[in-house]
Amino acid sequence: MTKKSIDNLLKKECGIILLKKESENTFWETILENIFSIATIFYFLTRKKFDYLILTEHRVSLIIRNKLFLERVFIGIESLNYNGIKSTLEVTDQNQQFSVPLNKLRVSYEESKLIKQNLSEFRKGKE
DSSP states (O other), rough: OHHHHHHHHHHHHOOOEEEEEEEEOOHHHHHHHHHHHHHHHHHHHSSOEEEEEOOOOOOOEEEEEEEEEEEOOOSEEEEEEEETTTTTTEEEEEEOOOEEEEGGGGGOHHHHHHHHHHHHHHHHHOO
């Protein structure tokens, strides 16, 4: 998923990026980086990958290495909670409760605080 498509989604549905971080390198990317350091600098600058956790009024999207990993569409989000211990985002809809696992994001303590802060800003923006 490109940055342009993410920006379009956020404009259409009035959303927020809860977390954006640089993706970890795969095993082969790390090997290449160590062997061909100068040549791979150009490769990695052009092929930079990010992980996103996006929340809009009607959906939660999890993008890992610029690919859509999980997208859940809701009728109307009633409540949002972040569980830092389980590393999940808990969303309550009119019909059901859904838990979004964030293990793929490898959320650190600082990023956990950032998610909580962005969630509170999102709630205030909806009021």
